[in-house]
Amino acid sequence: MLIRVLSIHPAHAFRMAMPLSHSPxxxxxxxxxxxxxxxxxxxxYRFLSFRSLSSPLSSPFSSLSSNRSSKKWKQPIAALLEIGGVKIAKDDVVKENDPTNNVPDTIFSKLGVxxxxxxxxxxxxxxxxxxxxxxxxxxxxxxxxxxxxxxxxxxxxxxxxxxxxxxxxxxxxxxxxxxxxxxxxxxxxxxxxxxxxxxxxxxxxxxxxxxxxxxxxxxxxxxxxxxxxxxxxxxxxxxxxxxxxxxxxxxxxxxxxxxxxxxxxxxxxxxxxxxxxxxxxxxxxxxxxxxxxxxxxxxxxxxxxxxxxxxxxxxxxxxxxxxxxxxxxxxxxxxxxxxxxxxxxxxxSQFSEGKLGIKFQPFSKYPPCYKDMSFWISDSFTENNLCEVVRGIAGDLVEEVQLIDNFTNKKGMTSHCYRIAYRSMERSLTDEEINQLQGRVREAVQSKLNVVLR
CATH class of the missing domain: 3.30.930.10 (Bira Bifunctional Protein; Domain 2)
Known part of the structure; x- marks a missing residue:
């Protein structure tokens, strides 16, 4: 299979993921x-190009564009790939102006890997x-x-x-x-x-x-x-x-x-x-x-x-x-x-062709750093969107996002408290890094998810 990078531009490197909501x-x-x-x-499906579709279908998630990270975390994203003979342009996959599109840059960066x-x-x-x-x-x-x-x-x-x-x-x-x-x-x-x-x-x-x-x-x-x-x-x-x-x-x-x-x-x-x-x-x-x-x-x-x-x-x-x-x-x-x-x-370097079951030898035991975040949710809130925002900022430095507490007050307002675990697999994280990440996460969560921080 041929994977050919035809042009390059920088974009932030972190991957996004989304958890299931807690609905039955x-x-x-x-x-x-x-x-x-x-x-x-x-x-x-062999796609050669995509045209914007005029559709009444809209997505509440299309506004979740990923934040730009600092220079130390940027990585190149191919603007045009050729995968198995199919040419894929970034603008055909990440469509910021299409309300039905919810593919972030970080997911596009995985195409062709x-x-x-x-x-x-x-x-x-x-x-x-x-x-x-x-x-x-x-x-x-x-x-x-x-x-x-x-x-x-x-x-x-x-x-x-x-x-x-x-x-x-x-x-x-x-x-x-x-x-x-x-x-x-x-x-x-x-x-x-x-x-x-x-x-x-x-x-x-x-x-x-x-x-x-x-x-x-x-x-x-x-x-x-x-x-x-x-x-x-x-x-x-x-x-x-x-x-x-x-x-x-x-x-x-x-x-x-x-x-x-x-x-x-x-x-x-x-x-x-x-x-x-x-x-x-x-x-x-x-x-x-x-x-x-x-x-x-x-x-x-x-x-x-x-x-x-x-x-x-x-x-x-x-x-x-x-x-x-x-x-x-x-x-x-x-x-x-x-x-x-x-x-x-x-x-x-631990793995070799044809060697099934070689046991991975951990090369780091860096400690996690936990940060809690509480907020009043809106009717449109989902955990998947929360994790999209968190991973969009912290990338693979975020190890886990876990709901640790929730309650509804007498006015019918519901509060969620999430614990975010930050941990690099390759190095120790500094307090300054974690505090900066958490601050950006809090700002993005409030602005993008229509919640009120507590």
Missing amino acids: LLKSPSYLLLRHHSFAPPSL ELHRRDNHPIGILKNAIYDYFDTNFPAKFVKFDDLCPIVSIKENFDDVLVPADHISRSYNDTYYVDAQTVLRCHTSAHQAELLRKGHSHFLVTGDVYRRDSIDSTHYPVFHQMEGVRVFSPDDWAGSGMDATSYVAMDLKKSLEGLAKHLFGAVDMRWVDTYFPFTNPSFELEIFFQEKWMEVLGCGVTEQEILRRSGRMDGVAWAFGLGLERLAMVLFDIPDIRLFWSTDQRFT
Whole structure:
């Protein structure tokens, strides 16, 4: 894959993320499952340019432009990239004057980085280990895609994966919208339908995916997924004495149990029935690893509607999806998801191509600094927007944002108190730095989020 920087200009370097709000809807089982295991359909969206769309859809988040940081934290952002033959201009992705756009500079700066294509990076090492398993057990069967453009239509990202029109995962609070009809993919499933239509029956799709998410050691607004799909024809199950769904489900479980053993060794496993809108039946695979049960992936028998829309009228398929960071953190003993993006040689030099499971040796134990912030919230307040503001100023120096107290007074006003943990993975932070950051955070929170500081 070709990544070519054609022109450069400076912009601040910090990444943004967003946590889930505390509403019951956002914590519903089906929503959380979709966030972690959206692995089924949508299609390959090759965008060459974007036009501003005239749409009544507006976003309350479009005003959350990131603050400029001091010179010591600036990094270059490519003004024009070429990824897999697709030219991407910054102005096509970050549209400050489009009310439906909520993509900040810091997210655009991740386009084209593609950690999964680096053979000596933990993410790339894990990807290649999974490739090795499928190449060994299904010789010359699975076609691999790892350079597909991450900018897709909402049809590909949601509709083709059978996500209901009113599903919360479509909200601006969770998804990065380029415009009213275009998003940064939330899952590698955004390419499944197109690949099926093109005639592929066995394929693996790996890529960077984007979601507004929490700020803590296991959540980041950019991470990496792998999707696997296998389509069966009637001849495959004809002599088995089983119906098509049972036969495909059996093959799915056998294949993924083998993958788990390939990655983790001889571990105990169990299957848990679950729900996804794009598979039926649906399962999660858990392994007993390091003295506890750990969820490894989500999977299931693909909904027939997806295959019918793709012209596969008589086929039955299985699909799985897994998060590479989630597994890499366990296999390599990496304690903080921010480390995957580190360019510090003390981190990068620890990993080598083909060496799965080398245990990360911490090179720093710098202390955290905690700052509390209390304010009266408005009806439009969400934690995702708070974290967007905090990470926009502090970048990867913010380790966690946690709600530690809330109450409603007799006048019906609600107060939230958040504890912000600042910690660098590479150096000690000074009191002056932290106080300056916290001061800027407080100013931005009050001005951008329509809250009143206490």
